[in-house]
Amino acid sequence: xxxxxxxxxxxxxxxxxxxxLGVLVWxxxxxxxxxxxxxLVATIAxxxxxxxxxxxxxxxxxxxxxxxxxxxxxxxxxxxxxxFYWELVENADGLELPNWIGLxxxxxxxxxxxxxxxxxxxxxxLRNAPMVVQLMVTVGLMVFLLTLTxxxxxxxxxxxxxxxxRGSGFDIGDFRVTWHRFMVIAxxxxxxxxxxxxxxxxxxxxxxxxxxxxxxxxxxxxxxxGLLSSFAWALGAxxxxxxxxxxxxxxxxxxxxxxxxxxxxxxxxxxxxGQLKNLPMTVLGGLxxxxxxxxxxxxxxxxxxxxxxxxxxxxxxLFIVVLALPQSRLAVGRVSxxxxxxxxxxxxxxxxxxxxxxxxxxxxxxxxxxNFGVWDPGEWDQIALNNxxxxxxxxxxxxSLIPLTGWAGQINFAPLxxxxxxAFIFLKLAGESGNLLWLPVVGLLxxxxxxxxxxxxxxxxxxxxxxLSLAFALVMGKLVLxxxxxxxxxxxxxxxxxxxxxxxxxxxxxxxxxxxLGFGIFALVLLRxxxxxxxxxxxxxxxxxxxxxxxxxxxxxxxxxxxxxxxxGMAGVFWALSKGSVDSGRDFEVLxxxxxxxxxxxxxxxxxxAALFLAFIPLxxxxxxxxxxxxxxxWLVWLLDDFLAKFGPGLLAIGMVVNQRGAIFEMGRGFAxxxxxxxxxxxxxxxxxxxxxxxxxxxxxxxxxFTNETVLTLDTELGIIDEVxxxxxxxxxxxxxxx
Amino acid sequence: xxxxxxEAVSVDVRFGGLQALSSASIEANxxxxxxxxxxxxxxxxxxxxxxxxxxxxTAGEVRxxxxxxxxxxxxxxxxxxxxxxxxxxxxxxxxxxxxxVRVAAEMSTSVASSTEIADSVLARVGLSDVADITVxxxxxxxxxxxxxxxxxxxxPKVLLLDEASSGLTEEETTxxxxxxxxxxAEDDLAVLLxxxxxxxxxxxxxxxxxxxxxxxxxxxxxxxxxxxDAVRAAYLGTDA
Numbered sequence: 001x002x003x004x005x006x007x008x009x010x011x012x013x014x015x016x017x018x019x020x021l022g023v024l025v026w027x028x029x030x031x032x033x034x035x036x037x038x039x040l041v042a043t044i045a046x047x048x049x050x051x052x053x054x055x056x057x058x059x060x061x062x063x064x065x066x067x068x069x070x071x072x073x074x075x076x077x078x079x080x081x082x083x084f085y086w087e088l089v090e091n092a093d094g095l096e097l098p099n100w101i102g103l104x105x106x107x108x109x110x111x112x113x114x115x116x117x118x119x120x121x122x123x124x125x126l127r128n129a130p131m132v133v134q135l136m137v138t139v140g141l142m143v144f145l146l147t148l149t150x151x152x153x154x155x156x157x158x159x160x161x162x163x164x165x166r167g168s169g170f171d172i173g174d175f176r177v178t179w180h181r182f183m184v185i186a187x188x189x190x191x192x193x194x195x196x197x198x199x200x201x202x203x204x205x206x207x208x209x210x211x212x213x214x215x216x217x218x219x220x221x222x223x224x225x226g227l228l229s230s231f232a233w234a235l236g237a238x239x240x241x242x243x244x245x246x247x248x249x250x251x252x253x254x255x256x257x258x259x260x261x262x263x264x265x266x267x268x269x270x271x272x273x274g275q276l277k278n279l280p281m282t283v284l285g286g287l288x289x290x291x292x293x294x295x296x297x298x299x300x301x302x303x304x305x306x307x308x309x310x311x312x313x314x315x316x317x318l319f320i321v322v323l324a325l326p327q328s329r330l331a332v333g334r335v336s337x338x339x340x341x342x343x344x345x346x347x348x349x350x351x352x353x354x355x356x357x358x359x360x361x362x363x364x365x366x367x368x369x370x371n372f373g374v375w376d377p378g379e380w381d382q383i384a385l386n387n388x389x390x391x392x393x394x395x396x397x398x399x400s401l402i403p404l405t406g407w408a409g410q411i412n413f414a415p416l417x418x419x420x421x422x423a424f425i426f427l428k429l430a431g432e433s434g435n436l437l438w439l440p441v442v443g444l445l446x447x448x449x450x451x452x453x454x455x456x457x458x459x460x461x462x463x464x465x466x467x468l469s470l471a472f473a474l475v476m477g478k479l480v481l482x483x484x485x486x487x488x489x490x491x492x493x494x495x496x497x498x499x500x501x502x503x504x505x506x507x508x509x510x511x512x513x514x515x516x517l518g519f520g521i522f523a524l525v526l527l528r529x530x531x532x533x534x535x536x537x538x539x540x541x542x543x544x545x546x547x548x549x550x551x552x553x554x555x556x557x558x559x560x561x562x563x564x565x566x567x568x569g570m571a572g573v574f575w576a577l578s579k580g581s582v583d584s585g586r587d588f589e590v591l592x593x594x595x596x597x598x599x600x601x602x603x604x605x606x607x608x609x610a611a612l613f614l615a616f617i618p619l620x621x622x623x624x625x626x627x628x629x630x631x632x633x634x635w636l637v638w639l640l641d642d643f644l645a646k647f648g649p650g651l652l653a654i655g656m657v658v659n660q661r662g663a664i665f666e667m668g669r670g671f672a673x674x675x676x677x678x679x680x681x682x683x684x685x686x687x688x689x690x691x692x693x694x695x696x697x698x699x700x701x702x703x704x705x706f707t708n709e710t711v712l713t714l715d716t717e718l719g720i721i722d723e724v725x726x727x728x729x730x731x732x733x734x735x736x737x738x739x
Numbered sequence: 740x741x742x743x744x745x746e747a748v749s750v751d752v753r754f755g756g757l758q759a760l761s762s763a764s765i766e767a768n769x770x771x772x773x774x775x776x777x778x779x780x781x782x783x784x785x786x787x788x789x790x791x792x793x794x795x796x797t798a799g800e801v802r803x804x805x806x807x808x809x810x811x812x813x814x815x816x817x818x819x820x821x822x823x824x825x826x827x828x829x830x831x832x833x834x835x836x837x838x839x840v841r842v843a844a845e846m847s848t849s850v851a852s853s854t855e856i857a858d859s860v861l862a863r864v865g866l867s868d869v870a871d872i873t874v875x876x877x878x879x880x881x882x883x884x885x886x887x888x889x890x891x892x893x894x895p896k897v898l899l900l901d902e903a904s905s906g907l908t909e910e911e912t913t914x915x916x917x918x919x920x921x922x923x924a925e926d927d928l929a930v931l932l933x934x935x936x937x938x939x940x941x942x943x944x945x946x947x948x949x950x951x952x953x954x955x956x957x958x959x960x961x962x963x964x965x966x967x968d969a970v971r972a973a974y975l976g977t978d979a
Contacts (some may be wrong), residue, residue, distance in 0.1 A: 343835030343873040531845040531853075538831040538842045545829035545886070547813035548791060548822055549843035549893050680871070 013324040030301035037173030042298040043291065048181035050290020051188030052247045054283040056263050057270035058195065059239030061282050064271070066208050066232035068215075069123055070463055072138040075264030076145030077114055077237045078244025079256050081106050083153050085245045086161055086254065099164055107241045115237030119230045122657055131462050132411060133660045136601040139594055140653020142260070146591075147646050149256045158253035161245070184246050191239070192283060199279075204231060243267075257591060261311065265474065266290075269318040272467060285321075289314050308478040315474030322468045323456060340669070341691075342684045345533075346608075351525030354609065355518035362388075362514040366507055385506045387622035389578045391615030392513040396571035398600050398611035399520050404564035405597075406606035407533060408557065409540030410457065411466040414473035415568050416593045420481045420584075422446050422569025423576035427493075434496040434577055442573055443566040450565025454558040461543075470590070477588035492581045513574060517611075520567070524608040536560055537606075595649050602652035604662020613664060616652075620645040742805055744769050744929045745821070745897045750789050750799035752782070752953075759785045760953045762799070767897055767929040772919055774944035775933045776964075778973055781950040783933045784826055787899055790931075791823050792816050804896065818846070820896030824886040824903060826933070832875030836866055836885045839874055843892040856892055864888045864918065879906035887915070891922070898922075900932040904939050912936065916943040941965070949973070 032038065060074045087094050089102035097105070118141070126134050153159065163180035170177060199205035207223040208231075219225050243263060251259055266289050273285030293313045302309045346354075366388055397415050404410050425445050430438045453472060457465055495504045496512075503509045527533050535556065539546040543553050576582050596614060603613030624641025652663070659666055672681035743766035752760040760782045767773045775783050788794035790801055792813040801808050803819050811819075822843075831839045837857050844853035844860075861870050864884045869877060874885050883906050890898055900919075904912040916939055922928050934940045940947065941961040949957040949964055951973040957964055964970055 340873055341876045342871055343833075343838065344871075531842075531850055534834060534838050534842050534845070537834060538839075541831040541833055542829040544793060544813075545825065545831065545889075546842075547793075548817050549889060550814050550817035550846040551842075552812070552814045 010324045013320065017320040017324065025300065028300045028302050030299055032299060034299070035173065037175060038298060041172055041175040041177060042294045044177055044181055044185075046291035046294035047287060048184045048290070049247065049250065049294060050287035051185050052243045052286075053263075053266040053270050053289050054286025055188055055191055055239050056243035057267040057274070057282045057286050058191075058279055059236035059243075060267050060271050061274060061276060061279060062195075062208070062239070063232050063236035065277050066211055067119075067123065067127075067229045069126065069134050069138065070276070071236065072135065072264070073118075073141035073145055074236065074240050074267055075244075075260040075262075076142040076149075077111065078240035078247075078263050079259045080114070080145050080149050080244075081111050081237075081241030082161065082244040082248045082254065082259060083149050083159075083256070084110055085241075086153070086159050086248075090159070090161055099162075103242075103245060106245060107238050111237040111241035112234035115233035115235070116230050118237075119233035122654065123233065124226065124229065125657055129660055132405075132409075132601065133656050135411070135463070135466055136598060136653050137656050140598055140602070140650045140656070142264070142650075143591070143594060143598065144647060144650030144654060146256045146260055147650060151642075151646065153254075155255075160252040161248040161254065163249040180246075180249065187242070187246070191242070195279065204228065208232060257589075261590065265311075265314045265318065268467060268470070269314045269321065272318060272321045276463075289317060292317070308482055312475065312478040315471050315478060318467065319471040319475055322460070322464055322471060340684060341687050342680050344680055345529055346525050348526055348529065351522045351608070354525075355522040358521070358612070359511075359514045359518045362392075363511060366510050382506060384622040385510055386578075387618040389506065389510050389513060391618035391622075392510070392517050393571065393575045393578050394596065394614040394618065395517055395611040396513070396520065396574055397568055397596055398614040399517075399524065399608070400564045400568035400571060401597065401600050401605055402524055402608055402611065403527065403533075403536060403567075404560055405600070406604075406610070407528070407536040407540065408560040410557065410560065411462075411469060411597075412564070413466060413469040413590075413593050413597055414453075414476065415596050416588050417473045417476035417481070418446060418450065418565045418568035419572030419575055420476065420582075420588050421449050421565075422572030423582055424481065425569065426573045426576060432492065432494050434494045436496050436498045436573075439570055439573055443570045446565045446569025446572075447562035449569075450561035450563070451558045453565070454561035457561070458554050458557045473588075473590050473593050477590055477593075481588050482584045493577050496577045509578065513578070516574070521608045521611065528608070598649050598653040602649075602656055602663060604665035607662070607664050607668070609668075610662065610664045616648060617645050620648065743767060744804060745790065745931065746800075746802040747786065747790055748800045748802065750786065750801070751797040752785055752789060752794065753797045758953055760789070760796075763950065763953065763955050765790075765931070765948050765955070767931040769896070769927055769929045770923050771946060772923055772930040772932065772944045774940045774947040774961075775931060775950060776935075776937075776940055776947060777950035781973075782953040783950055784901060785953075786950065787823065787901055787933060791821060791899060817893065820894070821899070822890040822893045822895040822897070823899035824883070824890055824901055826901040826905075828879060828882055828886065828906075830874045830882045830885050830889075832873070834874060835871050836861060836874055836877070836888075837870040839885050840888050840892045843889045846893065857888075860888045860892045863891070865914065880908060880911055883907060884911070884915075896927060897929045897931065900930065900934075902934060903932055904934060904936045912939055919943060 056074065056078060060071060063074070064070050085102050085106045088097050088105060089095075089099050122137065122141070126137060129137075163178055164183055165179045167178050167180065169179050169181070197205075199209055204227075207218060208228055210218040210221070210223065211225065211228055215225060240263070244259065247263065248254055248259065251262065266286065269289055270282050270285035273288070274280075274282030296313055366385060397419050400415055400418065401412060404412055422442050425442045426438060429441060453469075456472075457468055460468055495502055496509065497503065498512070503512055535546070535551055538549075539551060539553055539556055546556075547553050579587075595617070599614050599616060600610055603610035620640045624637050624645060656662070669681070672678045673685050675681070745767040747763070747765050749762045749764055750760050751758070751762060763782065763786055765773070765775065765786065775786065777783050785794060789796045789799075792801075792808070792811060792815075796809070803816060803821055806819070808816055808819070831842060834842070837854070840857035840860055841853045844856040848856065858867070858870065861867050864887055866881070866884055866888060869881060874882050877885070883903065887900070887903065890900075903915055907915065919930055919932075920943065923930055932940075932944070944961060947957075947959065947961055947964045948955055949967070949970050951969075956969045956973060957967045959967070
């Protein structure tokens with residue numbers, strides 16, 4: 001047991017956090033009389049909700065400590081389970097099972113099955129993958145599960161899950177407390193006790209705890225890591241299912257996104273309080289979040305200025321916890337072996353050709369030439385053009401991640417927070433005029449926000465950094481940007497202008513965006529070739545070594561974040577202008593951030609052209625919509641509009657299981673040998689082929705099955721072959737090997 | 740002899756209850772190769788970390804070019820001319836060998852001349868053939884030489900090598916030894932190295948410090964150290 005030592009900065013963060021809370025309470029006191037009954041009821045409610053957060057977080061921690069995968073899909077599993085439970089129990093056209101049986105079926109059968117399938121099919125092959133890849137695959141899985149749930153149970157009617165005993169309960173003073181709440185607390189206590197017995201009294205539990213300390217050593221001592229990880233995933237999924245089903249009555253009618261946000265953020269925060277490994281602290285963390293949110297709902301009133309403050313307690317807490325708590329050593333993923341043998345960066349003229357090609361192709365696309373002869377030629381309709389514009393804007397926001405995440409290795413789940421900030425600055429400076437000359441000023445003013453985040457983030461790495469950026473995205477999206485003093489709830493912009501030229505139609509705006517995007521990609525190609533590109537990548541590869549050659553890593557991070565914020569902020573201006581209005585309550589949803597980061601990662605976030613990949617969703621929608629008008633190929637419409645546009649991002653990210661460097665990287669690798677000037681790519685291919693052959697001979701009998709052919713090769717090589725028999729078998733010095 | 744270019748004076752490092760270094764002192768002089776040896780866990784790498792600024796000492800002082808640098812960060816000491824390699828390989832894996840060296844050279848010169856410097860340094864350590872190869876795909880020994888080249892490209896006054904020979908073949912080890920001797924003779928350089936390969940140490944270093952359980956138990960020429968009873972006891976575990 002090590003004593004927790006707080007550094008002065010951590011103490012300052014804690015004191016600051018507590019003082020902030022104090023001020024918050026003082027300013028927003030609702031004026032409800034504090035009675036014993038009121039306090040008691042809020043406490044019971046808090047404990048009940050908190051128990052569910054605790055159960056959910058416990059599942060997350062068990063999976064993380066046993067397998068090393070931090071599972072962002074945890075909430076998604078809970079959401080899917082809750083809907084499945086609804087199907088079994090609540091659906092009037094369904095089985096209408098008794099709720100106890102429904103709960104048991106989902107928790108003991110369906111959820112563990114999901115967990116085991118995920119482990120065997122996806123997660124095992126990620127054991128040694130870089131942390132970013134593991135994270136992106138689980139985030140992709142989350143998006144996939146939410147989409148799947150939304151598609152299976154479409155929003156055609158409200159669905160509700162009744163609390164157990166249909167909400168009956170008893171009264172404390174004027175308040176009613178349901179039996180459901182008591183049952184939840186009892187179930188949580190039971191689960192905690194069972195887990196304690198499992199982890200300390202059973203073979204498998206002891207092995208799971210041992211794996212936390214040293215996976216290889218545990219395996220050497222006879223534990224079976226494969227079995228353990230499947231068991232952990234099954235257990236984690238069951239716990240997510242219990243939490244999802246029992247918490248659903250708090251949120252009726254059911255909505256996948258809301259339920260996931262509630263469960264995921266609370267679970268992550270509780271897990272962070274437990275330092276991602278300590279179960280008792282995790283449980284306490286869950287209870288704390290539950291109590292905070294319920295007491296806040298009873299005693300504080302934030303009025304209309306803080307419309308989403310109810311959802312903000314956990315993110316704010318997460319922010320404080322990640323910054324203030326001492327961090328445990330994290331399981332570190334290995335460096336990807338998936339490197340190019342010959343290192344080569346895009347040349348400036350390749351970048352220039354790419355940018356020009358993009359602009360020409362984009363104009364051709366926007367003019368409606370892309371109709372494959374299916375429809376009458378004509379103007380590309382406004383909806384399709386709007387989708388094209390959305391695609392380009394997303395690509396611009398994606399550009400901001402290339403230097404930050406792709407080169408400097410700083411995971412950032414908050415690109416939209418920076419973009420939103422840029423839109424806000426533009427609104428303050430340019431008013432409603434839409435004058436694009438303000439763009440550089442907006443960029444400059446966004447830089448300090450990036451630098452500020454860098455100051456917080458500089459000490460963190462890997463998973464904690466990801467969690468911090470997530471908390472930042474949530475705080476910006478829930479508290480700061482929706483505040484009416486920042487954005488009017490819905491704000492309208494006029495048509496953009498540039499040097500007095502009014503860009504008053506969608507086609508002109510599309511082309512303007514194309515030119516800016518092409519220029520941005522070209523600039524990043526140049527930057528990658530400069531000393532800064534090399535320096536940032538060097539810092540990602542080894543911070544310690546970067547410092548020993550004289551790189552100030554702190555300053556470098558501040559610069560990279562500031563630069564990324566500048567790019568995102570300017571993209572945010574185009575974003576606001578393209579929509580013509582910004583709805584601050586909905587546009588900064590954390591899920592939208594996830595999709596941007598996911599697609600960038602799946603494309604290969606280190607390559608400037610990866611940003612074009614973000615165009616994927618809007619463009620498939622555009623094509624699907626266009627085909628719909630044609631009415632001739634319904635299956636293609638379904639494929640593009642219903643399947644690819646909705647499931648694409650999640651599936652692409654899950655695809656990183658096999659393709660860790662991203663799609664663009666592999667596409668480029670396959671394509672490059674055809675280009676006449678890419679002799680290096682052809683050499684690389686030849687080298688790889690040679691390396692593969694050596695590996696096969698070297699790996700005889702170890703990685704590959706020991707077949708007749710390999711024995712034959714070996715014998716021929718060694719010159720000890722006696723006679724090859726015509727029947728297919730052959731003999732050698734030792735005996736006959738049957739075929 | 741002139742003032743040492745690098746001095747660590749009475750360095751203490753405590754990790755909780757573990758005294759990793761107690762009052763350890765070491766110095767390195769321009770034109771010489773100094774060795775630091777000791778059994779596993781003696782505190783050699785910890786002392787290196789204190790010197791380069793990766794680890795803050797509990798007590799004691801580090802002086803570089805006569806200047807107290809305790810409060811300087813790693814990069815600032817590097818800019819003063821202190822560079823190191825690592826026991827556990829710390830190359831820039833996703834960059835080519837040439838770019839690894841360029842990143843270091845670029846800290847003080849222009850982009851154009853950094854390419855020249857990189858190519859000449861790579862030639863010097865015998866890596867011209869692999870200049871375009873991604874370092875993450877190179878064998879460990881070769882990647883170690885890239886690290887050495889990278890350190891040399893910073894034009895250091897003091898070079899700290901942590902297990903420079905591990906992963907190298909015998910010929911490569913000899914070549915590195917010769918290269919180091921040549922460097923300290925020609926350039927304005929002091930080398931301090933931690934090493935387990937005793938014949939390498941004895942052949943390369945003119946002065947050797949021996950660390951055991953965090954304390955300096957012997958200092959002297961290779962012959963003196965080899966004949967020192969305390970050193971034999973530490974290595975052989977006898978009470979000789």
